[in-house]
Amino acid sequence: MNVNEALEKLEQIELKIYANRHAMSLINYDAYTRAPKGSGDARGKTLSVLAEEGYKLMVNDALREVLGVLLENRDSLSEVDRRRAEVLFEDLEKMQRIPMEEVIAFQELTNKAQDVWHDAKVNNDYASFAPYIDKIVASLKRQSKYIDSDRDAYDVQLGEYEKGMDTKKLDAIFGEMKAGLRPLIEKVSSLPIRDDFLRRKCDIAKQRELSDRLMSLMGIDRNHCTIDETEHPFTDNFSKYDVRITTHYYDDAVASSLYSVVHEGGHALYELHTADELQYTCLASGTSMGVHESQSRFYENIIGRSRAFVSRLYPMLRELFPNEYSDVSEDELYRALNKAEPSLIRTEADELTYTMHIIIRYEIEKMLFSGEVTSANLPETWNRLYKEYLGIDVPDDKRGVLQDSHWSGGAMGYFPSYALGSAYGAQMLAAMQKDIDVFGSIKSGDFSKVNGWLENKIHRYGRMLDPTEVVPKACGSEFSPKYYIEYLSEKLKDVYGI
Ligand SMILES: [Zn+2]
Known part of the structure; x- marks a missing residue:
């Protein structure tokens, strides 16, 4: 087989891999949005057939020969073809190292654990979930060993989740952030800020209209991106031509959906703007969770909570909710949206305290892997760190250790991406400001310069x-959390x- 034949074959194989993923992602997306509650078992059958097909499409001699x-x-x-071959080879190697039985067993374990x-979260019943924590840690440790037995x-x-990241680097990064932020x-x-108006009831239909306006303000191409409603907001992408975001509306928390739309919109823009030539290949999507979060959190916090953005948002809120916002000034809105206060729930935390929620989870994950923490002392460790780092008492496990879905889904090592994303974003802002008038253009309603x-x-x-x-190339300097602390x-x- 010569190089051209190999490239042709690669294209055919990658198209099949793409199609298989497209189908699986769409079925999963449907499960979160429209599918009836009782459809889980039937969907499970389809997904396991497709997952097996996906494995076979990757792990086979034909692809090995081509690569x-x-x-x-x-x-x-x-450059693109070389990278394609390298990345796909790496993906294939990794996939092949973990035995299929382990993958299937882990899938079954986490399906059950999520239920x-x-x-357990609804009933504040940690004891029922506890055994799954130990089983998930044990399986992940085995999987790590299969992937690379020489590494921790x-x-x-x-x-x-973040290729190239390890505890040595994160200890230093988070150490600096902790020292700067605490x-x-x-x-x-303890400083007071008025924010009572953020809890006023706002009509959901009007909130939907606000979402549409925000998406068009952000320059999101609605021809290739839709919005749906789910319990927890997320972004899914099948290719740059088909991106989906979701949000959740609360009638007494207009800022919740508003910032979900801006956050997920940031993820969507990343996917919508990947290069055409990368589509249907293994290079098509965002490069990591951390870089993805840098984009979503950049739009949500750095742009979305800036005075410039609030000057666009304020008239929209006054127009859509004239009674609810009649006694609120633009300055009061800006301050309320940036109020910083230690709180119990990560997803509702402000920009300042958010990182501490992540550092707590990171330190616990390290201890779960070292064996210092097990399901038996997990809640007390959680509560102790919340007291130590945020100065607050955790009243129950529902608002404590049971609040996030990540661990039940088998994702450990994922949380740091959020804090890394915030810090990457601040460094990007510093670099961007040297090239363009970031907040001047946002204030004038023009997102094209920032997006560009x-x-x-x-x-x-x-x-x-x-x-x-990504950060060194985009910003011209090595990554450092100091930009985030300064910001x-x-x-x-x-x-x-x-
Ligand atoms: Zn996100």
Whole structure:
């Protein structure tokens, strides 16, 4: 087989892999949005057939042969084709290392764990969920060993979400963030800010209209991106031509859906702006969870909670909710949307305290993998760290250790992505401000400059770059959390006048 034949074959194989993933993702998306409650078993059958097909499409001699020819001739390939072959080979190797039985057993374990967790959370019944924590940790440790027996098991899991990241690096990054953020939290958390109006009842139909307006303000192409409603907001993408976001409306919390739309909109823009030439290949999507979160959290917090953005938002709220917002000034709205206060729930946390929620989870995950924490002392460890880092008492497990779905779904090592994303985003802002008038253009309602900068420096590359390459390439400097600490210090000075 020559190089051209191998490239042709690769294209055919990748198209099949894409089609299989497209079908599976769409079925999963349907499960979250429209499918009837009782459809789970039937869907499970289809998904397990497709998952097996997906495995076979990746792990087979034909693909190995094609990749072998391409990697042998890598110097004659275009940049994109070389990267395609390298990334796909790496994906294949990893997939093959974990035995199929382990993958299936883990799938079954986490399916069950998610159901149990759901009820445990509703009933505040940690004991029923506890055994699953130990089983999931044990399975993940085995999987890490299959993937790379020379590396620490938790480091392997971290690398699954953020390639190139490990505990040594994260300890240093989070150490710096902790030292920078804790004094700020102590300083502002007792200062009062008026925010009563954020809990006023706002008509859901009008909130839907607000979502549409926000999406068009952000420059999201509605021809390739829709919005649905789900319990927990998320973004899904099948290719850059078909991206879906979801939100959840609460009549007494207009900011909740509003910022979900801006956050998920940030994820959507990343996918919508990956390069055409990468579509239907293994390089098509965002490069990592951390970089994806950098985009969503950049739009949600750095842009979405800026004075410039609030100056666009304020007239919309006054027009859509004239009674609810008649006694609120633009400045009061800005301050309320940026109020910082230690709280129990990660997903509702403000920009300042959010990182501490992540650091707590990171430290617990490390201890779960080292054996220092097991299901037996997990809640007390959680509660102790919440007291130590955020100064608050956790009243029950429902609002404590049971609040997130990640662990029940088998994702350990995922949480750090959120904090990394926030910090990447602040560094991107610093670099972007050297090139364009970021907040001036947002204030004038023009997102094209910001979107264009991100598309050009980050989005279009998809998986062409490893996550550790994204910040240095886009910003011209090595990643450092100092930008994030500086950004937050400045922001809080403005919000609190301190
Ligand atoms: Zn997100």
